[in-house]
Amino acid sequence: MTNIAELGEARRAQALAAPESATLSPPTLRELAEADGVRFILAVFVDLNGKPCAKLVPTAAADQLEAGALGFAGFAAGLIGQQPQDPDLIAIPDLTSYVPIPFVKEGLGIVHCDPHVNGEPWPYAPRVILKNAISDLARRNLQAKVGAEVEYFLVHRDDAGAISTADRRDDGARTCYDARGVTRMYDHLTAVSDAMNSLGWGNYANDHEDAAGQFEQNFAYDDALITADRVVTLRYLISVLAEQRGMTATFMPKPFANRAGSGLHFHLSLWADDAPVFPDDRDRRGLGLSPTAYAFIGGILAHASGLQAFLAPSVNSYKRRGASTSASGATWSPKKATYGGNDRTHFIRVPDEKRIELRAGDGSANPYLAIAATISAGLDGLDQAIDPGDPCGPGESRATSAVLPQTLLHAVEALRRDRVLLDSFGIEHPVGEYFAQAKEDEFLTWHNTVTDWEINSYLTAY
Numbered sequence: 001m002t003n004i005a006e007l008g009e010a011r012r013a014q015a016l017a018a019p020e021s022a023t024l025s026p027p028t029l030r031e032l033a034e035a036d037g038v039r040f041i042l043a044v045f046v047d048l049n050g051k052p053c054a055k056l057v058p059t060a061a062a063d064q065l066e067a068g069a070l071g072f073a074g075f076a077a078g079l080i081g082q083q084p085q086d087p088d089l090i091a092i093p094d095l096t097s098y099v100p101i102p103f104v105k106e107g108l109g110i111v112h113c114d115p116h117v118n119g120e121p122w123p124y125a126p127r128v129i130l131k132n133a134i135s136d137l138a139r140r141n142l143q144a145k146v147g148a149e150v151e152y153f154l155v156h157r158d159d160a161g162a163i164s165t166a167d168r169r170d171d172g173a174r175t176c177y178d179a180r181g182v183t184r185m186y187d188h189l190t191a192v193s194d195a196m197n198s199l200g201w202g203n204y205a206n207d208h209e210d211a212a213g214q215f216e217q218n219f220a221y222d223d224a225l226i227t228a229d230r231v232v233t234l235r236y237l238i239s240v241l242a243e244q245r246g247m248t249a250t251f252m253p254k255p256f257a258n259r260a261g262s263g264l265h266f267h268l269s270l271w272a273d274d275a276p277v278f279p280d281d282r283d284r285r286g287l288g289l290s291p292t293a294y295a296f297i298g299g300i301l302a303h304a305s306g307l308q309a310f311l312a313p314s315v316n317s318y319k320r321r322g323a324s325t326s327a328s329g330a331t332w333s334p335k336k337a338t339y340g341g342n343d344r345t346h347f348i349r350v351p352d353e354k355r356i357e358l359r360a361g362d363g364s365a366n367p368y369l370a371i372a373a374t375i376s377a378g379l380d381g382l383d384q385a386i387d388p389g390d391p392c393g394p395g396e397s398r399a400t401s402a403v404l405p406q407t408l409l410h411a412v413e414a415l416r417r418d419r420v421l422l423d424s425f426g427i428e429h430p431v432g433e434y435f436a437q438a439k440e441d442e443f444l445t446w447h448n449t450v451t452d453w454e455i456n457s458y459l460t461a462y
Contacts, residue, residue: 047126048078052236089116093111133375147220152262157248170212177207201230254316307421311373314362322406339388
């Protein structure tokens, strides 16, 4: 397969940085697309729920897109801080995110956009929120590198709406890493892998996850914004490539009550001057971490309950978190704000001295918001020199370890008590408050729905 990452590379390098001595202007989006044989471009942004929104722009009209002529009715797009009477959201493309995606449709490309209103970045736009958090890091001469583990199920949905595993032979209780299940889904998994590698993402593993019908496909870590863009792109690619084979890919945290749910785990590290700042061989706590790393961990743990509104932002998230077990015998979802070494039961796992793994996120998380909120929590740890205490042993917790919220409503209440997280998303525009209210409304909408469980439990109980 042609390596798309190498096509027009000289032109893309100009888009990333134009030296002062350069006499040529950086290439336009139209020039980049034409060099790749792209006829149409998906101009994409996401709302606060992570829903991908796009318009299909002919390459011939790419100059208009780049000039800010592409408007969206924000209220119609989704949860993004607008009412029907508000001015258009204008999608401004980030040319460094542009890539051709012919494995979806021949002649198709994609570019991530930053929504603007009245010429200014829109503060309710998730990509803008993450860029603001990255700027907060830069003011401290720090940079965040992030890796993401994207888990999902492949299912079929019948006419009555019931779902079943797309691979009908994939029905065991302990199917994790099952070679036969991976082989039966070979065409889908390799199509996704080839797509990632052609984009230069460095796919390094594709595996069957814990639950029947569940998979994970990994790619190399990168700068925080790049990784968030890639998570959004990968969800789109997985969904479309699954549809091409008659399947539905779902990132819903808990689609099956008796199986493990889908996580979105983030691996984070801080860097300064192109060097990681987490390692320290003088660490007496045994994890090889620096005081900076421990303070960053301390901040995340201190804000863990409020963070759950961003890491696990759906009603269904707490069906995964609240599960006592699954068919395989484990839920892989932390219930307390603990940290430790190479132990997957903790909220924060430290697999090595260079990074931490945040294991509380699930498949409904918006990657921009989840990473931005985590950065803000960690920076508060640096500012306050928060000490997380000694790491917990395998499966251990402390009496002081916070119990994570049991429902989305509990998470919203925790967020509302957390001024650091609320204010980090903006004070002039209360994005945090807006998001909290939307999530409370989401919970109450679900709560007001009469379920089969209630009918079965109460219909003739009295």
